[in-house]
Amino acid sequence: EQPTVYVTRQIPDAGLELLEESCELHVWDGKLPPSKDHIIERLAELEADGLLCLLSDDIDGEVMDASPNLDVVSTFSVGYDHVNIDDAEERGIAVGHTPGVLSETTADFAWALLMTTARRTVEGQEYVLDGEWETWGPKLLTGPDVHGATLGVIGLGNIGAAVARRAGGFGMEVLYADVGPNEEAEAELAAAGVDVTYVDQNELLDHSDFVTLHVPLFESTHHLISEAELRRMKEGAILINTSRGPIVDTDALDTALSEGWIERAGLDVTDPEPLPADHEITRHVPERLVVTPHIASASIGTRNKMATMAAENLLAGVAGEDLPNSALDDRS
Ligand code: GLV
Ligand code: GLV
Numbered sequence: 076e077q078p079t080v081y082v083t084r085q086i087p088d089a090g091l092e093l094l095e096e097s098c099e100l101h102v103w104d105g106k107l108p109p110s111k112d113h114i115i116e117r118l119a120e121l122e123a124d125g126l127l128c129l130l131s132d133d134i135d136g137e138v139m140d141a142s143p144n145l146d147v148v149s150t151f152s153v154g155y156d157h158v159n160i161d162d163a164e165e166r167g168i169a170v171g172h173t174p175g176v177l178s179e180t181t182a183d184f185a186w187a188l189l190m191t192t193a194r195r196t197v198e199g200q201e202y203v204l205d206g207e208w209e210t211w212g213p214k215l216l217t218g219p220d221v222h223g224a225t226l227g228v229i230g231l232g233n234i235g236a237a238v239a240r241r242a243g244g245f246g247m248e249v250l251y252a253d254v255g256p257n258e259e260a261e262a263e264l265a266a267a268g269v270d271v272t273y274v275d276q277n278e279l280l281d282h283s284d285f286v287t288l289h290v291p292l293f294e295s296t297h298h299l300i301s302e303a304e305l306r307r308m309k310e311g312a313i314l315i316n317t318s319r320g321p322i323v324d325t326d327a328l329d330t331a332l333s334e335g336w337i338e339r340a341g342l343d344v345t346d347p348e349p350l351p352a353d354h355e356i357t358r359h360v361p362e363r364l365v366v367t368p369h370i371a372s373a374s375i376g377t378r379n380k381m382a383t384m385a386a387e388n389l390l391a392g393v394a395g396e397d398l399p400n401s402a403l404d405d406r407s
Pocket of ligand 1: 151153155372
């Protein structure tokens with residue numbers, strides 16, 4: 076008998092086709108996520124062996140208990156803060172995620188936000204469309220240089236290191252902060268001609284022209300960037316967040332942008348998420364803030380790889396095998 080799996084959204088075909096080969100596949104067809112109650116109901120009806128979820132689903136012990144047969148929760152994301160790992164471990168349920176495949180794509184996007192906030196491309200476009208472009212201006216839409224500036228990377232994991240590597244091409248000095256030095260990443264970066272220096276977070280905030288966040292969301296990283304940290308940053312500094320919204324205290328950022336503690340921010344993740352268009356922080360767009368809808372990993376190739384990887388984790392889990400990418404093993 077084939078294992079039964081429930082998938083909470085239409086993921087790219089590469090993943091669904093893989094599951095179809097050996098599973099009884101049920102896929103939620105909505106554009107928005109199914110409610111938690113609906114996931115529970117479906118897992119119970121199907122007595123599902125596996126659940127493939129997204130970062131927009133909240134998966135805790137209550138959900139896991141819905142099916143007596145559940146062996147594995149596989150998330151279509153590298154981040155797994157939306158899955159209660161302790162609840163899974165207590166129940167002997169495996170948890171899969173998608174590290175590595177999206178690191179370079181996400182790093183590209185962190186740079187897209189960095190470049191666009193520094194050099195004011197979104198503002199520039201609005202200026203043109205508003206009919207304000209009457210002549211070339213010696214002081215029009217000037218911003219800080221990116222090349223030669225100091226980049227502060229908070230969290231030198233796979234993604235942070237990929238962001239740091241790109242800084243070499245811009246002749247930047249790179250500082251990084253983390254729970255401890257990452258000597259392996261430092262050596263790889265040095266071999267690529269990029270010197271990175273491990274500093275404590277305060278020193279990084281004091282000296283960086285750009286601060287980019289690449290830590291997972293844990294209790295210990297919730298509001299890692301709050302009032303004290305924003306006040307500490309340089310006045311002309313730019314903050315980039317492509318990690319998780321709650322790493323930054325949104326109210327504090329709002330005040331920081333209003334009062335000019337920092338120059339600008341680029342956010343691909345927000346708190347709340349999704350960010351309502353009329354949320355008060357959007358009044359800073361586009362002069363002080365550029366915001367995008369959590370799309371840093373959204374290259375076509377990478378989303379296909381994530382689908383395949385999430386499917387492979389799920390298949391291993393329902394077969395009772397070790398997952399190729401287990402969040403329980405990768406948890407730091
Ligand atoms: C995206 O944010 C992910 O965690 O994959
Ligand atoms: C995991 O942290 C990754 O960057 O892939």
